[in-house]
Amino acid sequence: VWALGSLCCSVLPQAAGAVLRAAAPAGLVVPVRTKKKKHTVPEWARELSPEEKEKRLRPLVARTPEDRMERTFYMASTAAIIDPYVPPEGDARLTSLSKDGMAQKMQKLKQTAASQLALRKIKDHDLEFSTKTFPEKAQEIFIEAHNCLANFNKQKLHSLVTERCYPEMVRGNRYKTIRWKFVESLEPPRVVHVRCESIVNRGNLYGQVTVRMHTRQILAIYDRFGRLMYGGEQVPKDVLEYVVFEKYLVNPYGTWRMHGKIVPEWAPPKDPIVKVMPPRGTDVVPG
Numbered sequence: 001v002w003a004l005g006s007l008c009c010s011v012l013p014q015a016a017g018a019v020l021r022a023a024a025p026a027g028l029v030v031p032v033r034t035k036k037k038k039h040t041v042p043e044w045a046r047e048l049s050p051e052e053k054e055k056r057l058r059p060l061v062a063r064t065p066e067d068r069m070e071r072t073f074y075m076a077s078t079a080a081i082i083d084p085y086v087p088p089e090g091d092a093r094l095t096s097l098s099k100d101g102m103a104q105k106m107q108k109l110k111q112t113a114a115s116q117l118a119l120r121k122i123k124d125h126d127l128e129f130s131t132k133t134f135p136e137k138a139q140e141i142f143i144e145a146h147n148c149l150a151n152f153n154k155q156k157l158h159s160l161v162t163e164r165c166y167p168e169m170v171r172g173n174r175y176k177t178i179r180w181k182f183v184e185s186l187e188p189p190r191v192v193h194v195r196c197e198s199i200v201n202r203g204n205l206y207g208q209v210t211v212r213m214h215t216r217q218i219l220a221i222y223d224r225f226g227r228l229m230y231g232g233e234q235v236p237k238d239v240l241e242y243v244v245f246e247k248y249l250v251n252p253y254g255t256w257r258m259h260g261k262i263v264p265e266w267a268p269p270k271d272p273i274v275k276v277m278p279p280r281g282t283d284v285v286p287g
Helices: 002-023 050-063 099-125 134-151 154-160 165-170
Strands: 177-198 205-222 228-248 257-262
Touching: 099 177, 099 205, 134 154, 134 165, 134 177, 134 205, 134 228, 134 257, 154 165, 154 257, 165 257, 177 228
Parallel strands: none
Antiparallel strands: 177 205, 205 228, 228 257
């Protein structure tokens, strides 16, 4: 019986398949019912209410960095003059009895009090600093930096001026010849302003000292064709300048460097640069 049952089970499916193939004509497709697949909309594609959208976008916006202008920052120097010194109009030529003279005297007292506090901070980090000896040292740095500019000693100039002052000194001098000479000092240089501030954190201390210099100099600027554009080498000029020097006080190997100049509002305008154009129809060959 077991053998007969197994034989029937093996023969019946084959016979049924043969009957179906014989009954179905050629090329006929027999549809087969299948289970329908449900198409679901993903959660991220569903229409959300404005409240839900704002709720989901809020953490994404918080993680997105704000658009800000990237700027190079040098730890060895600052990018500006801290609390710039305001020179008195006429350079203290006004009498103290006049109204303007009294206002200048009060302004000078306020600046002197702030300078004394900054001077203490600088002396804590620079034990050799003194307002009596520093002006002569500052004038030496000033003279050496301008000599390096005239001869364009780039490596030495970087050691005498800060990263803020260097672009201002060399801008526009690529095709020019500079002749500069220090003649004499009309008045002894003196310290008129001292500031000491921290940037980023309290550990980054920067000291800035403004030195008043009244000197006599010779300056002549020639273009690439050798034509005089500004000044002259024969006639020296009297120059009154307020030069700012800076030092990164935290660095034990740091030095004082020239950081910039303060030009008062009442200063007379500079002489214009003379641009000589060659006559038409002539070919000028660079020298």
